[in-house]
Amino acid sequence: MADTPATAQRAAKPASSQRSTLELFRHLRHACITIFHPEDQNREVLIQQLHRIGCQTVALWPPTPQLPADTELVIFLLDAEASAKKKLPWLTPDSAIPLIGVLDYENPTTLETATALGCHGMLVRPLQAKGLLSTIILTMHHCQQLKTLRKRNQRLEEKLQAAGEISAAQAMLAHARGISATEAYKVLREQAMLKRVTVEDIARALLQTDGLLANPAKHR
Amino acid sequence: MANTDPIPVGVLFSTSGATATIERSQAFATFFAIDEINAAGGIHGRELVPIHYDPQGMPQQYQLLAERMIRENGVNVIFGCYLSSTRKAVIPVVEKWRKLLFYPTPYEGFEFSPHVIYTGAAPNQNSAQLADYMTRHFGARVYMIGCDYIYPYESNRIMSDFILEVPGGKKLAERYVPLTATEKDFLAVVKDIKAKAPDFVFSTVVGQATQRLYQAYAELGMDAQQTPIASLTTSEAEVAEMGASAAHGHMTSAPYFKSIASAANQACIARFQQQYGPDIAPNMAWEAAYFQTQMFAEAMRAAGSDQYDVLLPHLLGREFEALQGRIAIDAGNHHTSLHPRIARVNASGQFEIIAGGSTAAVMPDPYLVTHPGASWNNLAQATEYRVG
Numbered sequence: 003m004a005d006t007p008a009t010a011q012r013a014a015k016p017a018s019s020q021r022s023t024l025e026l027f028r029h030l031r032h033a034c035i036t037i038f039h040p041e042d043q044n045r046e047v048l049i050q051q052l053h054r055i056g057c058q059t060v061a062l063w064p065p066t067p068q069l070p071a072d073t074e075l076v077i078f079l080l081d082a083e084a085s086a087k088k089k090l091p092w093l094t095p096d097s098a099i100p101l102i103g104v105l106d107y108e109n110p111t112t113l114e115t116a117t118a119l120g121c122h123g124m125l126v127r128p129l130q131a132k133g134l135l136s137t138i139i140l141t142m143h144h145c146q147q148l149k150t151l152r153k154r155n156q157r158l159e160e161k162l163q164a165a166g167e168i169s170a171a172q173a174m175l176a177h178a179r180g181i182s183a184t185e186a187y188k189v190l191r192e193q194a195m196l197k198r199v200t201v202e203d204i205a206r207a208l209l210q211t212d213g214l215l216a217n218p219a220k221h222r
Numbered sequence: 223m224a225n226t227d228p229i230p231v232g233v234l235f236s237t238s239g240a241t242a243t244i245e246r247s248q249a250f251a252t253f254f255a256i257d258e259i260n261a262a263g264g265i266h267g268r269e270l271v272p273i274h275y276d277p278q279g280m281p282q283q284y285q286l287l288a289e290r291m292i293r294e295n296g297v298n299v300i301f302g303c304y305l306s307s308t309r310k311a312v313i314p315v316v317e318k319w320r321k322l323l324f325y326p327t328p329y330e331g332f333e334f335s336p337h338v339i340y341t342g343a344a345p346n347q348n349s350a351q352l353a354d355y356m357t358r359h360f361g362a363r364v365y366m367i368g369c370d371y372i373y374p375y376e377s378n379r380i381m382s383d384f385i386l387e388v389p390g391g392k393k394l395a396e397r398y399v400p401l402t403a404t405e406k407d408f409l410a411v412v413k414d415i416k417a418k419a420p421d422f423v424f425s426t427v428v429g430q431a432t433q434r435l436y437q438a439y440a441e442l443g444m445d446a447q448q449t450p451i452a453s454l455t456t457s458e459a460e461v462a463e464m465g466a467s468a469a470h471g472h473m474t475s476a477p478y479f480k481s482i483a484s485a486a487n488q489a490c491i492a493r494f495q496q497q498y499g500p501d502i503a504p505n506m507a508w509e510a511a512y513f514q515t516q517m518f519a520e521a522m523r524a525a526g527s528d529q530y531d532v533l534l535p536h537l538l539g540r541e542f543e544a545l546q547g548r549i550a551i552d553a554g555n556h557h558t559s560l561h562p563r564i565a566r567v568n569a570s571g572q573f574e575i576i577a578g579g580s581t582a583a584v585m586p587d588p589y590l591v592t593h594p595g596a597s598w599n600n601l602a603q604a605t606e607y608r609v610g
Contacts (some may be wrong), residue, residue, distance in 0.1 A: 054555045055589045056332055131334045135589075 234302030239279025285456025325512030353384030368426030446471025466571030557586030
């Protein structure tokens with residue numbers, strides 16, 4: 003850009019990975035994209051640009067309840083008929099496959115519908131070549147991040163629950179045997195190693211037994 | 223009654239500014255083609271009249287002058303642009319007015335406008351071949367130096383991908399200098415190159431700065447025979463400016479070099495120099511500017527009009543016997559199938575073609591995200607460094 007000549011030389015961003023291209027782009031090259039859109043100029047523009055990028059496409063209308071096998075991204079016309087009424091199983095906010103809605107109106111009603119239905123990205127008609135790659139990349143990127151975060155969230159919830167169970171089992175064991183909490187943990191861990199299960203599993207088993215053993219004479 | 227009205231066509235190349243030398247060669251290639259077309263009877267007896275403005279290398283000027291050509295001079299097509307930033311400035315104008323831009327310059331890809339015909343190399347037609355050749359013959363440890371704008375960033379990204387697929391491939395540095403960089407800027411860079419001792423240097427320095435890089439390289443005693451600079455844009459025009467001794471031993475990947483031995487090429491250069499003298503050096507951008515104008519004329523003769531909607535179908539898929547070989551405009555992506563070549567500058571400052579130039583053209587793939595290793599490694603085997 004001749005209009006912004008930097009006065010000082012600058013070093014490029016340090017390459018954080020061996021690969022300089024986003025994995026997303028590499029993947030996109032042969033991605034299978036399902037298009038639910040009536041046959042018209044918009045669909046033609048969309049398919050042509052996707053082919054230029056190198057994607058595989060399947061174009062269908064009306065939308066089918068089942069996605070074609072190997073679908074990695076869905077671009078669908080979001081109109082009342084296609085979405086709300088028909089209850090398409092794949093059209094859900096829980097979708098692991100990125101969904102891009104094609105809209106005619108950028109008004110609050112339409113946008114609210116689109117977000118509520120679970121669109122990860124949106125395109126506005128008339129469709130054009132420009133901007134499609136950006137929308138796809140951003141949609142896939144955010145959908146992937148969402149997936150990663152959901153998984154991580156689930157793992158953390160499980161961990162949290164396990165931690166609670168372990169400390170309860172520890173307290174119970176310490177009380178029953180008259181040992182310290184640290185020693186109780188050691189016992190749990192040894193048992194887990196012996197039985198080749200996790201400490202959480204031993205703790206859970208112990209707590210369940212506790213329910214059976216509990217008698218009115220027990221403290222607390 | 224036959225229509226004998228002249229047909230105005232836009233010519234939008236800078237004859238001043240940082241890229242004046244290369245763009246002047248594009249402008250004169252366009253004038254040359256127009257002269258030949260008119261001498262052969264024009265378009266069914268109608269004369270082509272070039273409307274040329276000098277946008278001085280400034281994107282805003284390109285935009286303004288493109289608009290002026292269309293509104294005031296009534297052009298339906300514009301031949302123009304070198305820097306990507308200037309092309310980006312003109313595209314909204316041709317899209318708005320439903321006109322057509324012919325862009326005769328190698329660029330970084332990742333673009334499609336229905337209102338542009340791209341006749342220079344896409345990355346799969348120059349970068350892939352260069353990466354393959356350099357890593358085979360010199361090694362895969364590369365030092366990257368470029369001007370500070372979009373074409374070098376994207377070209378370096380693409381080159382990095384190629385390099386990193388090769389065993390031992392490594393990017394030693396990636397540095398950027400302004401388009402207005404001086405020899406002093408480059409002395410510092412070349413010192414660093416010397417210290418890091420790469421297998422080769424990949425340069426995306428363009429325009430006036432090019433000669434300063436090569437001169438600094440020679441001045442600090444870098445041996446081009448052993449560690450050449452490899453480029454996609456250093457052409458006969460830049461070599462003429464820097465001189466044979468600074469250019470000797472360096473490499474360029476492009477679909478066209480002046481030294482192509484064919485009778486058609488040599489005859490065309492002779493005609494050109496007879497008309498315009500020896501000051502403008504034929505080069506890759508010159509050739510693309512020449513053949514795209516010829517192709518436009520053929521398409522317009524067939525279409526009977528230069529209006530976008532009428533003309534475009536006659537351009538898409540059209541083949542042409544260009545100086546580099548038989549080429550064709552791809553109907554799907556508006557880019558052109560071309561004949562990649564790699565050449566090295568000899569002691570007298572001429573590019574000697576050392577690879578490529580096969581009769582089979584390479585299809586344009588402007589959205590190339592990456593090459594799977596095999597496909598571009600095999601590519602060179604097909605043309606195993608055939609001279610010619």
